[in-house]
Amino acid sequence: MSGSGAGGDGAAAPRRRTVLLSGLAGAGAGVAAGVGGALAAERPAPSPDTRLAAGRASARAFRGTHQAGILEAPPAQAAFVAFDLHEQADGDAVRRLLTVWTDDIERLMAGRGTLTDLEPELAAVPASLTVTVGVGPRVVELAGAERPDWLAPLPAFPEIDALEDAWGEGDLLLQICAESPTTVAHAQRRLTTSVADLASVRWVQRGFREPFEGPGIPMRNLLGQVDGTVQPDVTGLDADLLWVGADGPAWLRGGSSVVVRRIGMRLDAWDRADRAARENAIGRRLDTGAPVTGGTLDSAADLEATDELGFHVIDDAAHMRRAHATAPHERFLRRPYSYDDGVEGGGMRTGLVFVAFQADPARQFVPVQRRLAQADLLNLWTVPVGSAVFAVLPGAGSGEVLGQAMFA
């Protein structure tokens, strides 16, 4: 099974946030609970030395129906790396690249150096490392496989987009996630150098999440907003919202798609909005993430509730109302990371690497994004500066190479 923990001990799944916090070796066992939200019984805490060993040893399984790095609770550190194939690349080059990466990734996720790795010590701490491979349209074309219609740049959202080429598209994507920044840096470097004769880095987006987030808080972004609150039940009833099924290209069954949008935050302007204005813009309370109509984080929002003047309590342009699915298929699995890059010469480069997985972005993601582009109070403080879509390859079974079905 994809994402089951190689370091697991078969005991009951630990709580998701505990896993995130402590980097326990058994983390993978909690995957299903992590997304679905079901929490199993806790087990006694290990001793400090066990924790240390477990944190180092925490390895996730590479082989499976699906790639790792999608269902797991997102670790604290990530790098999203897009590559361009060299100009003269052909189908054989794609096959060689994916063969190299398959071997590299399997080794790195197990805490071993790659084949020619001269610093295997930097690989020895897998720390829940996952590496997830996506491909762009050129790769599919070179492999001679059927391109899904949605594997193309998203439609323009002229109301909001300020896209920069520097953060757009690419032939290949690596999503590298781990609890350790050193592990991410080393994996990124090895996976880049091992295919240097075939592809070059197009962009890198580093991201982070809060490792000490409180129970039930999925993620707090740098606006202070609780983010990624409502997720589909992708390990249960909504699995077909995540994985490409029988109606997709045969080579992509068990795969998915990923949308990576770099969303800058205008924090100087945000600083001039008080708490009431912020909560009105989001439609949720800043402290608990609960809808402004009351309840807790998980409560349904009362979109019809009105105040004494007859206005909606949740603003007609509140982010939450505009993002709310108007049909069951308008949902997708979000796995965002914050970014806060250094500056040269003043100012701040801060925002969110928005990451969404879904079977069909045109059908699931685009209608929601279109509503948000047309009206979303948060647009006053956010600017999309990058956008990319990739097909996420199915998992590699025993002896298989990632993406081999593209060549069938």
Next chain:
Amino acid sequence: MSGSGAGGDGAAAPRRRTVLLSGLAGAGAGVAAGVGGALAAERPAPSPDTRLAAGRASARAFRGTHQAGILEAPPAQAAFVAFDLHEQADGDAVRRLLTVWTDDIERLMAGRGTLTDLEPELAAVPASLTVTVGVGPRVVELAGAERPDWLAPLPAFPEIDALEDAWGEGDLLLQICAESPTTVAHAQRRLTTSVADLASVRWVQRGFREPFEGPGIPMRNLLGQVDGTVQPDVTGLDADLLWVGADGPAWLRGGSSVVVRRIGMRLDAWDRADRAARENAIGRRLDTGAPVTGGTLDSAADLEATDELGFHVIDDAAHMRRAHATAPHERFLRRPYSYDDGVEGGGMRTGLVFVAFQADPARQFVPVQRRLAQADLLNLWTVPVGSAVFAVLPGAGSGEVLGQAMFA
């Protein structure tokens, strides 16, 4: 005492690496042990929920003889932020800035938002946050205080330097360290915006350390090298190597100095050096960090040992030999962080933010750096691209403002 844990519970100090790993609230209690290396008895591991709460609550003390962020075991995440005072700044502007920062830092380290903080939720996870303030010569001059001779740019090291203005000097420095990247980002932003009318960001250097490092390994940098092996006993016999004493300016007693050098790594070239060449260049084994003359990480190197041909076993230009103190005062406390910044347009920007604290950099640091510049095999693969020196203010006692003695 500086660095004693506000969140501590009075129990025995946990082991340094356990603290780093788990972010326990009692972390501060282990500070002295962290640098000196003495390890106290372990206590039973807390339950997962206790760990979560403790990770969030972990707060270090702000008030004390020395500033926090020097003696503590370095947390996993850091930002080094240099500021330029605005052109028209005078002594009063400096005083106002330090007054604001004193209040901001005390609040943030305690897990509270700053005075005008609109997202105090992002401050609620102190995660061992420390903020350490340094000042450049212009600040000292504006305050009307005596400038120590060493508070100036380091002498040039023309053999190796490729310094860029973008990473050089500055009027003020904030060293912001925490186990949580969100905590660092929020503190950086609040401390930047709260003095925006007085000073502007000159540069930001983000860094990280391995949160799951093995017992006894101080730090592994992105060359794979065990770094920061031999440290002075700054909480014991070597305290005068760290803190400015009676022979320094009165306003700086209990303070220190910090050298921040940004050292790029030529990893493409490093990839072409095999393990033997690397160990020869460093003078230490890559796996354990022990001297190549044998023993363990903590063993003394046998600088006189020769091989069967009569050559030194530790190369005459090995980094370790050249860095070795030739006099007792040629030592300083190192607290380096790795960096691996994203790229726009290919290539990699990877290296080390070298950070050294000492009472007198001209006397302690410069002779070592001069030897390394003249001959150090590692210079083949490393390039200093930034250099800065700051005076580290003494700690603020109860009711005091950081740096107030400058105005005495």
